[in-house]
Amino acid sequence: MQAKIAGLVGLLAVAGCVENTEMPVAQDGKAIFMENCAVCHGENGKGEGSMARAMAKPPADLTLIQARHGDNFPRAKVMSIVDGYAKSDMDGPGMPEFGDLLQGDLIPFDSGDGIQTPTPRKLVALVEYLETIQQTR
Numbered sequence: 001m002q003a004k005i006a007g008l009v010g011l012l013a014v015a016g017c018v019e020n021t022e023m024p025v026a027q028d029g030k031a032i033f034m035e036n037c038a039v040c041h042g043e044n045g046k047g048e049g050s051m052a053r054a055m056a057k058p059p060a061d062l063t064l065i066q067a068r069h070g071d072n073f074p075r076a077k078v079m080s081i082v083d084g085y086a087k088s089d090m091d092g093p094g095m096p097e098f099g100d101l102l103q104g105d106l107i108p109f110d111s112g113d114g115i116q117t118p119t120p121r122k123l124v125a126l127v128e129y130l131e132t133i134q135q136t137r
């Protein structure tokens with residue numbers, strides 16, 4: 001009986017780990033970035049990925065997003081670009097939409113308007129990561 005209870009407690013502990021309630025960190029976003037974005041934007045985000053040369057419109061240098069926006073990292077804008085929300089008027093092949101990839105687990109996140117909005121965990125992780133690679137001019 002004792003052993004059975006111990007086993008049950010162990011099982012619950014494992015289940016608790018699977019249900020990830022922690023906020024994503026930049027390191028999580030880096031892994032997603034390397035897998036999905038580096039082929040165009042380059043491993044360092046500077047736009048030198050292997051597919052970059054074949055593109056009519058070059059991938060943006062993602063380390064200068066903040067510098068291009070008056071030293072203010074535009075979280076909401078970056079998120080909408082990545083999940084495809086802001087791309088409906090795009091002409092020609094450019095940056096693909098990642099809306100599907102980023103489905104799943106939602107967590108509350110303030111993208112800059114002071115309101116905690118349910119946001120895909122992976123998208124938050126990506127934005128956190130991109131924020132850490134910003135360079136000052």
Ligand code: HEC
Pocket residue numbers: 033036037038039040041051055057058059060062064065068078081082094095096098126
């Ligand atoms: C197929 C190549 C390609 C892939 C893969 C790609 N991008 Fe892009 N990305 C582009 C191109 C090209 C642009 C610039 C032109 C445009 O807006 O379409 C761009 C622009 C952006 C911008 C806007 C930068 C600015 O300052 O306006 C962000 C942010 C961005 N990409 C993030 C990402 C993230 C995050 C991923 C991975 C989830 C990703 N991209 C994957 C090609 C790509």
